[in-house]
Amino acid sequence: MSRLNARQREAVHYISGPLLVLAGAGSGKTSVITSKITYLVEQCGIKAKHIAAVTFTNKAAREMRERVSKLLPAHDAKGLIVATFHNLGLTILREEHKILGYKAGFSIFDSEDAKALIRDIMIRDFGDEGEEVNQVQAAISNLKNDMCEPDRAISVACNDHELMIAQVYKTYNQYLKAYNAVDFDDLILLIVALFRQHPEVLEKWQNRVRYLLVDEYQDTNIAQYELVKMLVETRSAFTVVGDDDQSIYAWRGARPENLVKLNEDFPSLKVIKLEQNYRSTSRILKVANAVIANNPHVFEKALWSELGMGDEIRIIQTRNEDAESERIAVEILDHKLKKNTHFRDYAVLYRGNHQSRLLEMKLQAHQVPYRISGGTSFFAKNEIKDAMGYLRLLINPEDDAAFLRVVNVPRREIGPSTLEKLGEYATERDISLYRAVDELGLEQRLPEKAIQKLRQFRQWLERTAEDCQRKEAISVLKQMFTDIEYEDWLYQNSNTPKQAERRMDNVWYLVDSIQRMLERDKGLADEMTLESAISRLLLMDMLEQQQEEDDTDKVHLLTLHASKGLEFPHCFIMGLEEEILPHRNSIEENNIEEERRLMYVGITRAKKTLTMTYAAQRKQYGEKIETIPSRFLDEMPEEDLVWFGKGEKDPDANKAKGRETLASLRNLMDGL
């Protein structure tokens, strides 16, 4: 507590009503949340099991849990909920699924499952493959986040396209229900619906969660806000922490205006601003403040720090995009040698993922080790999707998406035409594929051999599911992957034996994770079932940890969006050009403010030095264009910037400069 500043302490101690903490970048908001949890337990006599802290990402939740565990002895923290919105939704749904009409083993469709289902519906009902499935999926997700029910969506649709989306939405929901499945959005939406329809259930959860803390509040969507509001309705005992200037996810449903709404919905709301920044130099903050001052604000806020002015902000113009990447690679090497730093102290931020490509090539050429955030997630890997398919089918045989995923992996000689006929039959009878397999009516539609294969598969699954009840689940799972000779299949379908080996390791890692989850609270009252372990797993949780262990000495490459919440001693932001940052579409949609916040987020990642680059000329969609430097550069105070490469008319001037830098580099290296 003594390590907190006055404002932070005030935020921790204020418990007499609803509280909004406007926490600027780097102002120690996580410390406030974790200290507050400790304070509530130790000083206010609130039991940990009556406190919930909600975040958006597993990473944030994990960090928070770790930090709380350092402040609170384990037995005092017992029952504390630190979870993502989705995990909290899952917890509630697991307990209340019956009221909503779901069976215990319900599946969670990830966005790929959902997409496949939406595609099927669109083809079947509209024969319209021209329509963009991704768009429809996003539209449905938006409707769900806005809490618009299918019937309402149908009635308010004001053109054919919207009507089509609404109809697909309705059918999609019906299918999910039939599959005993929910999607990510449902994890929030269904809980809100449940609370509305069953006040007694709401009351039960209000009693469970007596103090609520919400992180990154500006990122909540309508459904999430509704959930928060309902949970805190009676007690108004909550703290939300957010920063309207860091709202960069409006495009996927986040409603930063929820900050204002909070003020309206809770007139007694107290607002505390955290403006002291512990991360960056004063100059970096001055530039950040200057840029964001161009946005309208409900709550004025200005960051400051005691870390000294620091270096000037560098703006580097290069000839073209090639030189831009080259320059960044060289600057990193140069700086690292001169200042004797580590590669991991550097980050390069960009607007769009494609911008990393050239940069990667240049970094490789200079043998600069790097890591890119935002590659394929663990769950996007094919072997994991397969394995999850089996697990899902085991606990929920109605899960058609899982059935289709694994029925012929490895090969069981069950091909597309068999599945199509089976699907037709199942649709007619309104039953799942799994059930359809056992129906006698199939004999008329499918050849003997196909039916035999299908029934073999079904019987094998049934036996395995029974074994899970009788024997130790983990050994059954291990046996299952051996049974189907999955490893052999991987070897046949991977590029190299090494890759196959790695993929099999991933599968075993998945099984291990389940084992760990099952064993963690074995014998306890709320012992985890196989069902809940598997559904937890789907919301990631422990799996992404292993990916991040690759924390060796590497330069970080990431999008501005992905950089939120992180910090680096030395930051590069590339592509400061009109049409890139701010992005072209945002200019067209007149949505400069969110782009400006993105710029703000980028600037405030830097602790010591900040370098921004742009190319005078760039190839775009095949043709060369003269670029215009980003308007955001004009918004930065000139006296804090140093420009390089600007106004040099000779296009070779930069080349010369590059050579010069390289030469000095070689000298330095020779000296070592």
Place this chain on the structure above:
DNA sequence: GTAAGCCGTATTTTT
């Protein structure tokens, strides 16, 4: 089942 060729598209992404 695979490889070549054609077409359309071109932000940000978590759960």
Place this chain on the structure above:
DNA sequence: TACGGCTTAC
């Protein structure tokens, strides 16, 4: 331009 997704042809 460049890539991915999809169709087509073997």
